[in-house]
Amino acid sequence: MTGALAIARHESTRLFASPLAWALLGFTQLLAGLLFVMSLTDISLNPQHLTDYDGVSEVVGAGLFRFVTLVLLLVVPLLTMRAFAEERKNGTLELLLAAPASATELVLGKFVGVMVYLSLSCLLVGALPATLTAFTPLDWGVIAAGLLGLWLVMAAFAAVGLFASALTREPTLAAVISLAALMLLWLIYAVASIDWHPSVFGHTLDIGRIAGGISPIGHDDTLLRGLVTSGDVLYFVIFVLAFLALAIVRLDAERR
Amino acid sequence: MKSDWLLSAQGLARDYGGRRVVTDIDLRLAAGNVLGVLGPNGAGKTTILRMLAGTLAPSAGRVAIAGVDLAERPRAAKRHLGYLPERPPVYPELTVDEYLRFAARLHDIPRARRAAAVTAAKADCGLIEVGQRLIGALSKGYAQRVGLAQAIVHRPAVLILDEPTAGLDPSQLIGVRELIGRLAREHSVIISSHILGEIQAMASHVVIIDRGRLAFSASREQLAADASWLEIGLAHGPDTATLAALPEVADIRHTGDGQWLIRAAAGRDIRTALAERAVAEGWGLHTLVARPTSLEERFMRVISSGDDAERAPA
Numbered sequence: 001m002t003g004a005l006a007i008a009r010h011e012s013t014r015l016f017a018s019p020l021a022w023a024l025l026g027f028t029q030l031l032a033g034l035l036f037v038m039s040l041t042d043i044s045l046n047p048q049h050l051t052d053y054d055g056v057s058e059v060v061g062a063g064l065f066r067f068v069t070l071v072l073l074l075v076v077p078l079l080t081m082r083a084f085a086e087e088r089k090n091g092t093l094e095l096l097l098a099a100p101a102s103a104t105e106l107v108l109g110k111f112v113g114v115m116v117y118l119s120l121s122c123l124l125v126g127a128l129p130a131t132l133t134a135f136t137p138l139d140w141g142v143i144a145a146g147l148l149g150l151w152l153v154m155a156a157f158a159a160v161g162l163f164a165s166a167l168t169r170e171p172t173l174a175a176v177i178s179l180a181a182l183m184l185l186w187l188i189y190a191v192a193s194i195d196w197h198p199s200v201f202g203h204t205l206d207i208g209r210i211a212g213g214i215s216p217i218g219h220d221d222t223l224l225r226g227l228v229t230s231g232d233v234l235y236f237v238i239f240v241l242a243f244l245a246l247a248i249v250r251l252d253a254e255r256r
Numbered sequence: 257m258k259s260d261w262l263l264s265a266q267g268l269a270r271d272y273g274g275r276r277v278v279t280d281i282d283l284r285l286a287a288g289n290v291l292g293v294l295g296p297n298g299a300g301k302t303t304i305l306r307m308l309a310g311t312l313a314p315s316a317g318r319v320a321i322a323g324v325d326l327a328e329r330p331r332a333a334k335r336h337l338g339y340l341p342e343r344p345p346v347y348p349e350l351t352v353d354e355y356l357r358f359a360a361r362l363h364d365i366p367r368a369r370r371a372a373a374v375t376a377a378k379a380d381c382g383l384i385e386v387g388q389r390l391i392g393a394l395s396k397g398y399a400q401r402v403g404l405a406q407a408i409v410h411r412p413a414v415l416i417l418d419e420p421t422a423g424l425d426p427s428q429l430i431g432v433r434e435l436i437g438r439l440a441r442e443h444s445v446i447i448s449s450h451i452l453g454e455i456q457a458m459a460s461h462v463v464i465i466d467r468g469r470l471a472f473s474a475s476r477e478q479l480a481a482d483a484s485w486l487e488i489g490l491a492h493g494p495d496t497a498t499l500a501a502l503p504e505v506a507d508i509r510h511t512g513d514g515q516w517l518i519r520a521a522a523g524r525d526i527r528t529a530l531a532e533r534a535v536a537e538g539w540g541l542h543t544l545v546a547r548p549t550s551l552e553e554r555f556m557r558v559i560s561s562g563d564d565a566e567r568a569p570a
Contacts, residue, residue, distance in 0.1 A: 006361035095345035097311040
């Protein structure tokens with residue numbers, strides 16, 4: 001696994017050496033900060049709304065994390081597009097393929113490298129609601145569960161992005177592919193709110209529930225409410241492993 | 257003995273989209289040797305070298321490096337291998353030091369020996385003074401040196417260099433060529449080029465690739481044996497025995513009416529003496545040329561018969 005570690009370190013070094021990654025980090029934090037301030041202003045102007053929720057942690061924390069998920073939809077494809085596509089285009093993929101490291105190590109290394117960067121972004125976003133602790137008691141459990149959900153969504157998006165990047169030699173095309181895939185996942189989640197129960201061969205299908213089960217966004221819902229279930233976490237683990245495995249298969253097929 | 261070869265390839269073939277572009281390639285590299293792979297652009301050199309380096313799986317055939325099968329135990333086999341692709345695989349946003357440290361980690365050099373390995377590779381490739389510079393800011397000749405340093409940082413037994421001098425200006429060319437010459441003393445090297453002189457200068461064994469096939473294969477000794485033949489034509493020549501008795505003539509063959517092939521004793525140039533003698537004796541000298549070696553002849557034939565449309569992409 002030393003190969004995977006070397007590649008992970010290399011990937012995060014390169015990310016932090018590129019202006020694109022810093023710009024994306026700043027962009028995410030700027031939008032998150034603006035929304036944070038807006039939701040605080042909303043609470044101070046209309047405190048009666050709070051009674052609909054369980055507390056400040058849920059309004060500010062969950063609302064913020066859900067919004068950042070939307071921002072990630074744009075940010076992650078831009079971050080992962082280079083991973084394999086650019087290496088292929090610049091001929092540096094040959095260096096990695098000729099090294100004594102397997103395709104599995106290569107993909108795992110890239111994934112860990114991207115996640116180091118995204119985890120930093122996750123912590124920075126988490127720091128926003130944490131600042132409220134100076135003024136009001138917070139429900140840390142809700143915030144921690146929400147952050148875990150955000151981190152798992154990041155991992156899922158990154159896995160999709162890496163697979164898309166493994167498909168092509170054009171970074172922009174990789175970004176378009178992963179953006180389309182992630183938007184599709186979001187759309188499936190939107191279907192989850194539709195109350196539609198068609199009858200197929202005598203069975204009543206709950207389309208909304210099925211759609212919510214397919215999309216990672218749907219599994220994030222329970223986490224944002226502060227509820228950590230092994231089922232949801234397992235869903236994310238399987239989702240991430242599946243897309244990483246697809247990327248590995250794709251890279252191996254390239255040598256054939 | 258199979259295990260005597262540092263690298264051996266048997267029956268290598270590669271298909272692209274159902275079309276076989278490389279067929280029946282058998283190559284052997286002994287320790288301390290330099291194998292030159294010569295061929296016009298698009299003959300399949302890069303495809304062959306990529307199969308040897310393990311970045312492309314052959315459609316048929318096997319590759320063994322230091323006795324380890326590349327398909328069965330790729331990790332163990334690749335430890336013995338340093339590879340410089342046609343385009344140096346460098347990251348422009350990294351410094352030379354950062355890049356070489358990454359290459360050292362990638363090749364599993366233990367932390368304790370990493371710094372020394374990077375310094376040694378830099379010293380060998382003349383990169384000491386540019387260690388802190390960004391690779392993107394270096395000239396093409398230096399980028400090529402960085403690529404070479406990457407290939408030798410883990411001191412592999414076999415170096416595979418794909419057109420290492422392509423696209424360099426003459427002064428860079430000399431530097432890189434000297435560098436490869438130095439590296440060849442410590443490593444066994446496979447080097448490809450589409451330039452004959454380049455391969456002739458460095459290789460101890462030469463193969464010519466034409467349209468994905470092995471068209472010619474000879475060692476330096478074999479090539480030396482058929483070099484230095486002179487073609488001489490005499491209108492009123494004497495018999496072969498008289499010519500053979502001339503001073504410093506090592507070998508002679510009568511090739512036709514008034515035509516001979518003459519080889520001088522090793523290291524001697526007898527052209528002037530031969531011409532003066534022919535004039536003095538009134539033999540009617542009309543031709544005196546150095547015969548092209550079989551390598552040159554074969555290479556020219558490959559080049560001139562070239563129909564680029566039929567060739568596979570590089």
